[in-house]
Amino acid sequence: MASLNSIFQYFVPKDRNFFPLFEQATANLSQMGEALVEAVNCANIDERNIKIKAIEDLEHRGDEITHQIFLELSKNFITPFDREDIHYLASAIDDVADYIHGSTNRILYYKVDNISEYIKKLAELIMQSTKELEKAVKELRNMKNLRNITDACVRINSIENQSDYVFDTAVANLFEFETNAIELIKQKEVLSALETATDKCEDAANVIESIIVKYA
């Protein structure tokens, strides 16, 4: 298989489609991460809602890029890496965007006024994770700095573990101190969307790791 891969590597640099699309997708995601941190740190609700609207626009942009990747996948017989990996990676990136958007949507629709420190911490972790994803994807094109890719993936995994801990603590805290059940449900829904966003970043990192194992 190694020699087969070597042959394919001659084709890889010619790929004009998938790498730019994945780079656009993760750059877009990283912008969503930044907008998320800004939104949850906005004291002014009107300003926050403007940020949330911006996240919605980025999410639509992400949808278009994902759609483009699936279209390319349908049209191309030869792809720079396994078809299923392209499918999984694009889906995972799309899922991260959906959950970021879902979390701010819940803040908006459920009128969550109390943006807790847990929410802010999770937003911060998501932003870090999307930045690492952007880095890892940028390196996929030439595969020259495998170490940079694995380092980013390791950090994404570590961020996911931290998020789990923040989420569990936050929910335990709600069950201990929040006596208003409806408020508890609202908070839990926002926390849960945020925590799932970091899970989906980890899914994306796992696909990237499996790609580089094959081509190493």
Next chain:
Amino acid sequence: MASLNSIFQYFVPKDRNFFPLFEQATANLSQMGEALVEAVNCANIDERNIKIKAIEDLEHRGDEITHQIFLELSKNFITPFDREDIHYLASAIDDVADYIHGSTNRILYYKVDNISEYIKKLAELIMQSTKELEKAVKELRNMKNLRNITDACVRINSIENQSDYVFDTAVANLFEFETNAIELIKQKEVLSALETATDKCEDAANVIESIIVKYA
């Protein structure tokens, strides 16, 4: 790849297995959609429960068809379209059935007496979406009217967007006006199963779109 597809097209009309099964699966789903609308519009609880029982029976029938498709997939080396597409499409159709059944199951088990206008609207959207799915699948067999297929898929996507909006509005409304937390949870669970059913219809439409892109 185009020429390879052309060759395969000679085999496709001979397929006696997958197309009839997918047609049965979506016809069954479309019946579930109709039964769902009837159930949520039943003022009489006993009558409603009879409809819900009918939905359960249709769901079991759907399970058998899905099982049959997976069995055929295991036995056939040559399939009319990509194996993974067959797998994804059958799974998505099965998921729609599960969520329709799940929503009425919750109405039954949680004794949801108040069938809101939001629930009725979502049921209506699901019925429309399953009808479009049935149409699209019927056209897959000969691929002569691609426009009909893409039109159905576009409508399914649009229905999903409408469902998102109805769901978000319904939940926002619950958080604003429902002071009984337990009633709020019940309502939210039913709405959420209904909304996910339209998501799964969209998943099915996305698979169909990717199939026709390959064979266009």
Next chain:
Amino acid sequence: MASLNSIFQYFVPKDRNFFPLFEQATANLSQMGEALVEAVNCANIDERNIKIKAIEDLEHRGDEITHQIFLELSKNFITPFDREDIHYLASAIDDVADYIHGSTNRILYYKVDNISEYIKKLAELIMQSTKELEKAVKELRNMKNLRNITDACVRINSIENQSDYVFDTAVANLFEFETNAIELIKQKEVLSALETATDKCEDAANVIESIIVKYA
């Protein structure tokens, strides 16, 4: 295809990687099932928490085995059964572990003091299901006793049906008698994680069934 399979069967016994890994994964899962039953039957909270800690350790061990399977999958061109089946089976086993761990984690973090008979019953069903999975996977290596495999899969499916019934009854019961909404949410979250664990066992059994259909 039959003859092609026959050829591949000469390769299968030489596989030194996947079978032992899957056997480790399901043996680990079966241990988690036992630990779960012990944990939920512990009257003493400190003792229960020790069991829950043991489940967490087993879950980490399971993660490592899953990771190993994906690594082997990336490195091996020829696999004893379809690559996608290996991927699906490993993921399903990993999901079962996650949901068992998730259920005890919720008991721990949400301080669920009241371990209901429904929770105990679901734990018992999960233990049975993981034992059947272990049996089925053990037989995959030589494929000599296909009947044993299908019997185990049939029992896993039946256990899943029973779990659905226990879950639905438990939640209906909560909605009928639990007046404290926050307690209701806690209980429902634990029940839901347990019920999903049996769903994931069924997913694993479905993959196994599709593997043996291909090689029968």
